[in-house]
Amino acid sequence: MHMNKTILLNSRPVGKPKPEDFKIVSAESEKQLSEGEMLLKTMYVSVDPYLRGRMTDADSYIPSFELNHPIESAIVAEVLGSENKNFSEGDIVTGLLDWKKEQISDGKDLMRVDPDQAPLSAYLGVLGMTGLTAYLGLMNIGKPKKDETLVVSGAAGAVGSIVGQIGKILGLHVVGIAGSDEKNEMLKQDFGFDETINYKTTQDITKAIADACPKGVDVYFDNVGGSVSDAVMFNINNFARIVNCGAISLYNATEMPHSISVQPFLIQKRALMQGFIVMDYASQFPEAIGQLSQWLKEKKLNYTETVVEGFDNIPQAFIDLFDGKNKGKMVVKV
Known part of the structure; x- marks a missing residue:
């Protein structure tokens, strides 16, 4: 049997x-x-x-x-x-x-x-939902432009590590936020991130983001939510784009989390914050897989x-x- x-x-x-x-x-x-x-x-x-x-x-x-x-x-x-x-x-x-x-x-x-x-x-x-989420979220909502600054939280995770690399391919200054020195070293050595921040050992994350992003934050790809994302809001530029992909820091919360109110930041900076589900962009899957496959073949994507x-x-x-x-x-x- x-x-x-x-x-x-x-x-x-x-x-x-x-x-x-x-x-x-x-x-x-x-x-x-x-x-x-x-x-x-x-x-x-x-x-x-x-x-x-x-x-x-x-x-x-x-x-x-x-x-x-x-x-x-x-x-x-x-x-x-x-x-x-x-x-x-x-x-x-x-x-x-x-x-x-x-x-x-x-x-x-x-x-x-x-x-x-x-x-x-x-x-x-990279050639499945993870890569599609990274590519389609960044391109459709983040609308990255060369020489802008991109910040990625959960940067050592599946989606975040690909988002950062796409940012580098497109000519952005890329800053990753992750939870260990080992992960941050990987982001720099293996994935080409310009700067990294260990959110677990950094006392003042708002200041650390400001130091890593001297020109401010144009695009924030958010995988974690919570206090890390609150700190990014203090550093966004006029017309920044905030891509709400995930909120892993809150998924296991048993009570309503306390967080800053984002509306004053969005109004003052005329910024866009948008959540997305990758299936909303299903019509773009073939094009996205084609581009990701090409970058993979060219060894631009790791x-x-x-x-x-x-x-x-x-x-x-x-x-x-x-x-x-x-x-x-x-x-x-x-």
Whole structure:
């Protein structure tokens, strides 16, 4: 008997997720395929901070996960068998799929990927939603111009590290904010950031941003929210653009956070602050993947990953995101 494993949402997390919020169950594998279906074997699983929001029972831009149902995220999988005319056995695909070792899919919203073009895990990172989020958020809302100053929070994370590199490719002065000296050294050495700030050891972040950005801040790509983002507001220029991509510092908050009021800053500086969801720009995905692939091929774009091995370790890898244990994209190799 061939057994399959699935990871369910066992309970809705209060504060930071805990291992007991997840449940791993085993059942006999499904093998019988109907017309249009295919059997997929999971190879790589993406764990992402935004999944925390889906574990809460609240209205959002994407439905909440149901209790005792599988969690889903971006996955790279191999087609083990196919009754679907669009996919063949041996194809490698990516898309939103359940946290299962094997699963049956109708192929809807799945995309075939080329293992010869890039490592498979890259399709969850720089050539997947991560890269698309970085590129489309920066270009559509940040509207970067050469010689401007770009500040990126969560800069050593999957999205932030790519945003900063795109800024450098486009000729901006790029400042990254991250939570350790080791991460900040990586941002400079591997990704070409001009200046970095360790928000955990810096006493006065507002002043540190001012020192790192002598011409002020034109574009702020915000992945964290909270006090770090408050400090950036004191340094924005006239007509600055603030890209609200994420707020990981607040995702596990159990009470309403206290923060400065941004309206006076936005009015005084005539600045734009806009939140975005990458799916809003789905029509631009092909163009964005083409540009990212080109930069990758030209070695203008670099990326780093934290790879955790083992299907059973997916929940812990997700939890580790909130302790900053990842450099770049966090993926689990099954």
